[in-house]
Amino acid sequence: MTNTNNQLTIIVGTQWGDEGKGKITDFFAEKSDYVVRFQGGNNAGHTLVVGDEIYKLHLIPSGVLYPKAISIIGNGVVVDPKVLIEEITELQKRGIEPNLKISERAHVIMPYHIAMDEALSGHQGNLAAGSTKRGIAPVCADKVYRHGIRIGDLLEPELFKEKLTKSYNFNKSIIEKVFNLSFAITLEDIYTEYLEYGKKIAKYITDTEVELFKAFKQDKKILLEGAQGMSLDPDHGMYPHGTSTNNVAGYASVGVGVGFNCTAKVIGITKVYVSRVGNSPFITELPENEAKALRDKGNEYGTTTGRPRRVGWLDLVQVRQAVRVSGITELAIMKLDILAGFPEIKVCVAYDIDGERIEEMPASLTKLRKAKPIYEILPGWPELSEIECNDFVKNNFEALPENMKKYIEFIEQAVGCKASIISLGPKRSQTIIR
Ligand code: GDP
Ligand code: IMO
Ligand code: MG
Numbered sequence: 001m002t003n004t005n006n007q008l009t010i011i012v013g014t015q016w017g018d019e020g021k022g023k024i025t026d027f028f029a030e031k032s033d034y035v036v037r038f039q040g041g042n043n044a045g046h047t048l049v050v051g052d053e054i055y056k057l058h059l060i061p062s063g064v065l066y067p068k069a070i071s072i073i074g075n076g077v078v079v080d081p082k083v084l085i086e087e088i089t090e091l092q093k094r095g096i097e098p099n100l101k102i103s104e105r106a107h108v109i110m111p112y113h114i115a116m117d118e119a120l121s122g123h124q125g126n127l128a129a130g131s132t133k134r135g136i137a138p139v140c141a142d143k144v145y146r147h148g149i150r151i152g153d154l155l156e157p158e159l160f161k162e163k164l165t166k167s168y169n170f171n172k173s174i175i176e177k178v179f180n181l182s183f184a185i186t187l188e189d190i191y192t193e194y195l196e197y198g199k200k201i202a203k204y205i206t207d208t209e210v211e212l213f214k215a216f217k218q219d220k221k222i223l224l225e226g227a228q229g230m231s232l233d234p235d236h237g238m239y240p241h242g243t244s245t246n247n248v249a250g251y252a253s254v255g256v257g258v259g260f261n262c263t264a265k266v267i268g269i270t271k272v273y274v275s276r277v278g279n280s281p282f283i284t285e286l287p288e289n290e291a292k293a294l295r296d297k298g299n300e301y302g303t304t305t306g307r308p309r310r311v312g313w314l315d316l317v318q319v320r321q322a323v324r325v326s327g328i329t330e331l332a333i334m335k336l337d338i339l340a341g342f343p344e345i346k347v348c349v350a351y352d353i354d355g356e357r358i359e360e361m362p363a364s365l366t367k368l369r370k371a372k373p374i375y376e377i378l379p380g381w382p383e384l385s386e387i388e389c390n391d392f393v394k395n396n397f398e399a400l401p402e403n404m405k406k407y408i409e410f411i412e413q414a415v416g417c418k419a420s421i422i423s424l425g426p427k428r429s430q431t432i433i434r
Contacts (some may be wrong), residue, residue, distance in 0.1 A: 076255020
């Protein structure tokens with residue numbers, strides 16, 4: 001199979017999530033036939049801004065505002081059906097009928113997974129990631145234990161009962177006997193409730209793998225939307241301070257069930273500073289007395305949990321790793337408007353670990369705990385009015401302030417990847433394609 005005419009595009013986060021993947025997915029959805037989520041669950045939160053309208057999505061792909069594109073929730077996503085139904089209803093209330101299909105192979109987050117997430121977070125102490133407590137790690141564990149429940153099972157009452165009994169008893173025992181907590185919801189109640197959810201979403205459930213395969217062979221344009229970001233990947237991120245589904249581009253084939261076997265366009269979404277919700281070493285983190293101004297200006301409060309995000313300077317060791325691991329072919333540089341007005345901007349180009357200069361992300365948590373940022377300092381650019389921003393969008397990259405261009409070129413050089421998309425604001429319209 002070939003990838004003629006950029007038929008296949010994969011969007012990935014290069015940091016700790018919340019880089020602006022939703023905005024860029026929405027931007028490219030207009031020219032896509034399919035927009036597909038391939039991993040994550042409702043731990044993700046994606047904000048789309050179109051004119052004065054703001055949409056917040058957790059599970060439904062960020063292409064949903066263009067109903068011509070079919071939205072697919074792939075097998076690699078873990079689905080809380082209750083949240084999904086709420087999201088569909090919310091969109092319908094706003095006049096958007098999601099053109100949605102859900103893989104029958106996607107795993108289902110059950111109430112005992114959420115209870116288990118709560119219990120685990122207490123247990124992990126210093127090594128916890130600061131989970132969103134949406135049941136992500138426990139549902140992934142059940143999938144690997146091989147007693148998970150899949151979306152398709154909700155449509156087969158007998159099979160569902162058989163599987164639920166096994167999964168329910170296992171999880172209830174651990175919650176009660178290992179963690180000494182109680183889990184009061186009965187198997188019968190869950191069974192009835194989730195069969196009902198199955199009925200509500202039945203019309204969306206299908207074999208999405210075959211449909212996507214056929215679409216790909218017919219040269220349809222497919223946009224694969226990643227959630228989370230590089231450093232949260234369970235294999236390549238700052239393990240164990242990450243999430244439980246892989247978010248690197250290589251996972252896209254697994255998470256949608258099509259062996260594309262072609263060179264994809266891979267867009268690495270990169271915010272000009274870094275934010276982090278949860279626990280882990282954060283090498284470029286700003287001390288709280290300096291962080292608040294940037295957090296407020298950038299509105300860095302979690303879409304999913306409302307938690308204030310930790311913030312810090314751009315870390316190019318992190319982005320360099322993302323470019324390497326995901327095979328990123330181009331970067332989207334986000335939120336340049338938020339750094340406007342800073343006289344000087346720091347960029348971390350390497351880590352100092354025990355006096356040694358390290359340019360590639362270490363695997364060792366001991367090293368990460370000791371790492372100190374090595375910064376280059378670049379001159380800033382002035383605050384931009386909305387009119388100026390619109391003007392830049394019209395006149396493209398060359399019209400941007402000189403120091404902003406130098407900053408972008410510095411990133412390109414440091415990580416060896418071209419920045420083809422420049423974002424100057426949250427709105428769909430505030431986007432420059434170079
Ligand atoms: P995602 O998880 O990667 O999809 O990102 P989120 O949607 O959680 O967080 C990114 C936030 O930044 C959202 O509120 C976006 O509306 C906003 N955003 C995206 N691009 C820009 C930009 O260029 N400038 C500004 N000011 N906000 C942006
Ligand atoms: P989007 O798609 C930011 C973080 C959590 C926690 C760790 C594990 O919006 O970029 P989990 O609930 O998955 O077990 O939590 O991962 N996390 C995110 N942080 N953006 C996200 O998604 C995230 N999804 C998970 O804060 O540190
Ligand atoms: Mg987000």
